[in-house]
Amino acid sequence: MSKPCVDFWFDFASTYSYPACMRAQALRDEAGVAIRYRPFLLGPVFKAQGWATSPFNIYEAKGRYMWRDLERLCAELSIPFRRPDPFPQNSLLAARAAIASEGDSWHDAFCKAVFRVQFGEGRSIEDPVVIEAVLHDIGAPARLVLERAQSDPVKLKLRSETEEAGRLGIFGAPSFVTADGELFWGNDRLESALAWARRTA
Amino acid sequence: MSKPCVDFWFDFASTYSYPACMRAQALRDEAGVAIRYRPFLLGPVFKAQGWATSPFNIYEAKGRYMWRDLERLCAELSIPFRRPDPFPQNSLLAARAAIASEGDSWHDAFCKAVFRVQFGEGRSIEDPVVIEAVLHDIGAPARLVLERAQSDPVKLKLRSETEEAGRLGIFGAPSFVTADGELFWGNDRLESALAWARRTA
Numbered sequence: 159m160s161k162p163c164v165d166f167w168f169d170f171a172s173t174y175s176y177p178a179c180m181r182a183q184a185l186r187d188e189a190g191v192a193i194r195y196r197p198f199l200l201g202p203v204f205k206a207q208g209w210a211t212s213p214f215n216i217y218e219a220k221g222r223y224m225w226r227d228l229e230r231l232c233a234e235l236s237i238p239f240r241r242p243d244p245f246p247q248n249s250l251l252a253a254r255a256a257i258a259s260e261g262d263s264w265h266d267a268f269c270k271a272v273f274r275v276q277f278g279e280g281r282s283i284e285d286p287v288v289i290e291a292v293l294h295d296i297g298a299p300a301r302l303v304l305e306r307a308q309s310d311p312v313k314l315k316l317r318s319e320t321e322e323a324g325r326l327g328i329f330g331a332p333s334f335v336t337a338d339g340e341l342f343w344g345n346d347r348l349e350s351a352l353a354w355a356r357r358t359a
Numbered sequence: 360m361s362k363p364c365v366d367f368w369f370d371f372a373s374t375y376s377y378p379a380c381m382r383a384q385a386l387r388d389e390a391g392v393a394i395r396y397r398p399f400l401l402g403p404v405f406k407a408q409g410w411a412t413s414p415f416n417i418y419e420a421k422g423r424y425m426w427r428d429l430e431r432l433c434a435e436l437s438i439p440f441r442r443p444d445p446f447p448q449n450s451l452l453a454a455r456a457a458i459a460s461e462g463d464s465w466h467d468a469f470c471k472a473v474f475r476v477q478f479g480e481g482r483s484i485e486d487p488v489v490i491e492a493v494l495h496d497i498g499a500p501a502r503l504v505l506e507r508a509q510s511d512p513v514k515l516k517l518r519s520e521t522e523e524a525g526r527l528g529i530f531g532a533p534s535f536v537t538a539d540g541e542l543f544w545g546n547d548r549l550e551s552a553l554a555w556a557r558r559t560a
Contacts, residue, residue: 207418217408219530223544230551329420343424346547350431 162359163192164351165335167323169200170249170256170269172331173214173228176277178345179270179332180237189352191359195269197253198320200246200331207329212246228277231345240280247276248284250316251307255289257315258306264298271296363560364393365552366536368524370401371450371457371470373532374415374429377478379546380471380533381438390553392560396470398454399521401447401532408530413447429478432546441481448477449485451517452508456490458516459507465499472497 166182168175186193204212214221225241232239252272259265271292275281281288286304293300306312323333327341334342334351338358342351367383369376387394405413415422426442433440453473460466472493476482482489487505494501507513524534528542535543535552539559543552 207420217530219408219528222528223530223542226542227544227548327420327423329418329424341424341427343428344547346545347428 161190161192162355163194163337164355165196166193167196167198167326167328167333167335168331169198169246170252170272170276170283171212171246172200173224173245173277174345175332176273177228177231177235177237178348179273180235181345181348183266183270185348185352189356191352191355195256195266196319196323197249197256197269197316198323198328198331199249199253199316202320203324203329206324215245232277238274238278240278242276242280242282247282251286251289252283253316254307254312255293255303257319258303258309258312259298262298264293264296267296268293268298362391362393363556364395364538365556366395366397368397368399368527368529368534368536369532370399370447371453371473371477371484372413372447373401374425374446374478375546376533377474378429378432378436378438379549380474381436382546382549384467384471386549386553390557392553392556396457396467397520397524398450398457398470398517399524399529399532400450400454400517403521404525404530407525416446433478439475439479441479443477443481443483448483452487452490453484454517455508455513456494456504458520459504459510459513460499463499465494465497468497469494469499 166178168179182193200212204210209216214224229239256265256269256272259268272283272289275288275292276283283289290300290304293303326335326339328335330343332343332345332348334348336351336355336358340351340354342348342354367379369380383394405411410417415425430440457466457470457473460469473484473490476489476493477484484490491501491505494504527536527540529536531544533544533546533549535549537552537556537559541552541555543549543555
């Protein structure tokens with residue numbers, strides 16, 4: 159029998175997806191549950207809620223709190239934190255490169271590395287040079303991946319994944335969805351999602 | 360030396376304040392930290408963010424998720440759950456009665472009981488008869504408290520508490536604030552707030 163699985167839906171620009179992604183591997187192994195990364199774009203989801211940018215930019219007090227909370231969380235997890243500028247970053251290229259790497263051995267490492275350079279080092283993931291360097295650093299064929307990232311099947315896949323997120327009731331990131339359709343929202347719910355998947359497998 | 364203290368800011372109509380209030384006593388005792396209840400009104404805070412009602416009513420997917428998440432949380436905590444109708448309830452009378460009971464022996468029990476009848480039994484806390492029954496059940500002088508609840512000093516105190524919440528950067532409930540001004544938002548952050556208060560005391 160295969161392991162139970164949790165789908166980890168995220169936008170690379172999503173702040174709380176950073177600690178979630180950094181915590182995912184250890185928690186996954188501990189729980190005996192597989193995690194499948196499902197990058198999508200929050201932009202269209204936010205637009206459907208009437209927001210032209212991240213709610214953390216629209217609602218000032220909430221945004222101020224989020225940055226402080228994230229700083230505290232990262233300190234607790236002993237992971238580096240540096241705020242990227244601008245926020246949110248345009249995550250289109252990173253998302254396409256991740257989808258272009260699906261099934262490849264470096265896929266999970268790429269997702270983790272994109273979060274780390276963005277929120278750990280404050281670098282711009284909008285910059286193709288940064289994404290290329292990330293791919294290179296994890297031993298992936300950078301040029302080839304970036305070429306694939308611009309292909310129609312990859313562009314279409316990212317669009318359909320974003321639509322699927324909406325159909326699943328996803329309204330923010332990170333979100334975790336179990337095989338039986340239970341939705342868990344937020345870094346704080348990663349443990350609950352894994353426990354649910356194990357219990358209902 | 361007196362115990363470190365965390366201020367627990369809530370609106371009685373706030374859904375996640377229910378599990379937070381049900382968990383507060385045990386966690387407080389375990390952490391050796393005092394908790395001071397600070398009821399306020401979310402309405403003016405939401406209004407400042409451009410919302411005429413709860414964001415859970417405005418953003419459908421988020422609202423649907425919240426009710427399911429709350430149901431799961433309550434099941435996990437083995438506390439009853441029943442959705443009040445309408446939501447959100449008008450919490451003005453309950454908040455005033457809580458402020459009118461400040462310093463009284465039944466104050467904390469009253470706050471807990473209001474949450475329990477509303478989200479555990481689905482009863483209407485807008486109804487003065489319900490609030491009177493709650494006061495009576497916990498052994499408080501119900502008529503006297505309700506009379507005090509309508510006095511000018513109590514009305515003014517609730518207004519100034521709501522303004523103070525805004526000044527502290529509070530944008531939702533429950534929120535927890537430590538003596539050194541650290542803000543923690545959400546039922547999920549109660550443990551972090553208590554740990555912070557103990558560490559920095």
